Amino acid sequence: MKMIWAVVRPESAETVIAALEEIGISSMTRIHVTGHGKEMGITSGFARYTEIPKEMLMLVLPDNDIAKAITVIKNAAKTGPKENPDAGTIGDGKIFITYVEDAYTIRTAEKTPVQK
Amino acid sequence: MKTIIAIIRPERVGETRSALEAIGFKGVTFLHVTGKGRQKGKIQTSKLAGPLSGECSIRYPFKEEQTMMELCHGEYEEKELEIGFVPKRMLIIVAHDSHVSAVVQTIIHTNQKGHHGDGRIFVCPVISALRVRTGEQGDRALS
Numbered sequence: 001m002k003m004i005w006a007v008v009r010p011e012s013a014e015t016v017i018a019a020l021e022e023i024g025i026s027s028m029t030r031i032h033v034t035g036h037g038k039e040m041g042i043t044s045g046f047a048r049y050t051e052i053p054k055e056m057l058m059l060v061l062p063d064n065d066i067a068k069a070i071t072v073i074k075n076a077a078k079t080g081p082k083e084n085p086d087a088g089t090i091g092d093g094k095i096f097i098t099y100v101e102d103a104y105t106i107r108t109a110e111k112t113p114v115q116k
Numbered sequence: 117m118k119t120i121i122a123i124i125r126p127e128r129v130g131e132t133r134s135a136l137e138a139i140g141f142k143g144v145t146f147l148h149v150t151g152k153g154r155q156k157g158k159i160q161t162s163k164l165a166g167p168l169s170g171e172c173s174i175r176y177p178f179k180e181e182q183t184m185m186e187l188c189h190g191e192y193e194e195k196e197l198e199i200g201f202v203p204k205r206m207l208i209i210v211a212h213d214s215h216v217s218a219v220v221q222t223i224i225h226t227n228q229k230g231h232h233g234d235g236r237i238f239v240c241p242v243i244s245a246l247r248v249r250t251g252e253q254g255d256r257a258l259s
Contacts, residue, residue, distance in 0.1 A: 003240060029123060029151035030201055058149075060238055099241055101118070104220060106227045106234040 001100045001112075002066050006057045007033065008077040008093040013055035019076035020059075025069060029058040039090055054093065060100055070095055117242040117255065118216045120209045123151060124227050124235040129205050135226045136209070139218055145208040150201035155232050202233065210242055212255055 008016050013030070020028065034051040041050035061069055073095060080087035103112040124132060129146060136144060211219055220237055227234055247257040 003238065026156050027151075027153045029149050029204070029206065031147060031149045031206070058151075060236075100238050101241060102220075102237075102239040104224060104237040106122075106124070106224050106236060107230055107232065109224045109228055 003098045003100045004059045005096040007054050010055050012077050016076040019072045031056040119240050119242045122207045122237040132226045147206040149206045
């Protein structure tokens with residue numbers, strides 16, 4: 001079992017969620033966050049904007065589904081110019097994967113079996 | 117060292133906080149999040165009749181139902197609505213390995229109402245912790 005933290009553009013969040021639902025992944029948590037990457041935000045004249053709004057999606061999935069989910073998020077979150085939409089642009093986001101040891105459902109107080 | 121990430125109902129935050137404080141966990145991070153699970157974000161709404169007619173409020177199938185019924189003089193209609201992402205609170209606690217089960221049991225105990233949407237708890241490994249003020253590392257940063 002692994003946890004995916006995906007930081008995506010707010011405008012592409014809906015696309016990513018719809019794409020995940022299409023492959024049968026409907027459980028997720030959505031968090032509104034702000035941040036910047038190595039470009040240190042956006043500079044416009046003298047002003048520098050470092051708190052760029054993003055949406056963070058948190059999913060916990062069995063190991064088998066991880067690769068599939070990453071491919072789907074990657075393709076859905078990618079933006080680009082009209083002539084080449086698959087190029088990707090700075091600020092499209094990042095995906096992080098961490099380990100999950102245990103998961104519990106509060107309603108039943110049961111430990112969700114870890115699927116390898 | 118483990119991090120405990122729990123998703124709970126917003127109205128349970130106060131109770132959860134006091135329960136965790138009682139077992140000695142005073143440092144908790146709460147986040148406003150939205151989420152959905154296997155039910156794809158279904159909630160139950162009740163359209164109030166009587167003194168509060170015209171108002172529509174989101175309610176959870178709790179014991180408050182009783183007061184709601186009294187408030188509306190027994191007239192209210194129920195329907196299920198799919199809103200997608202439901203407001204929730206995420207709480208994050210970093211605890212020593214030996215305290216994890218106590219924290220998990222406390223969260224389950226205070227949040228378990230037996231309804232869909234009660235929440236979920238994830239336990240993930242943490243490599244290290246650092247207290248910024250003193251520079252203490254590892255387990256000492258948690259005490």
